[in-house]
Amino acid sequence: YHQMDGLVIGMAHRGRLNVLVNIIEKPASLIFAEFEEKTDKDNLSYADVKYHLGYSNSRMTTSGKEVKLSLAFNPSHLECVDPVVTGSVRARQTLIGDKDRSKYMPILIHGDAAFAGQGVVAETLNLMNLEGYTTGGTFHIVVNNQIGFTTLPDESRSTLYATDLAKGFQIPIIH
Secondary structure (H helix, E strand, O other), X not given: OOOOOEEEEEEOOOOHHHHHHHOOOOOHHHHHHHHOOOOOOOOHHHHOOHHHOOEEEEXXXXXXXXXXXXXXXXXXXXXXXXXXXXXXXXXXXXXXXXXXXXXXXXXXXXXXXXHHHOHHHHHHHHOOOOOOOOOOOOEEEEEOOOOOOOOOHHHOOOOOOHHHHHHHHOOOOOO
16 A cells, blocks of 8 residues: 555545545535536536536645545446446556556445445446456445435345345455
8 A cells, every 4th residue: 555646436425525525635615616606617517416526636645655536526327436436547557557556546435225236336346357457456335324215125135235246256345
């Protein structure tokens, strides 16, 4: 992790403003200006819901290393940002010649219902060990918020845990 140059984060709407302000350090005043549409009209940020906007910034670690942080823009379709984030990381790794895949890492934050229920999650996981797609590993955080709006909990999946999907890919799971 001492070699890490950047992290690219993908997530849906829940908790997004918190991540933007407290992790990416996007100025809250800029977020409020976007909600009031007082920012540059020439950018395309007004084509979608304001809390789907992304941001990039650099932060200094305690050891003095600059690390680039990006929160990817996210459309209203749950989990479709997953392959975008992993592809973005893979592209960055390729552009800088990072053959050991240690300079950039994708982080994906999922809701429990979406992780278990959206097919794009399994599709993205299935690419993880293919040479043309691997990033060297993606850190997945599954928030058990138990808010799958259209499905009752006992009808949401065939497994005990939403993360059981990852077992099929031999991914370690910490509860």
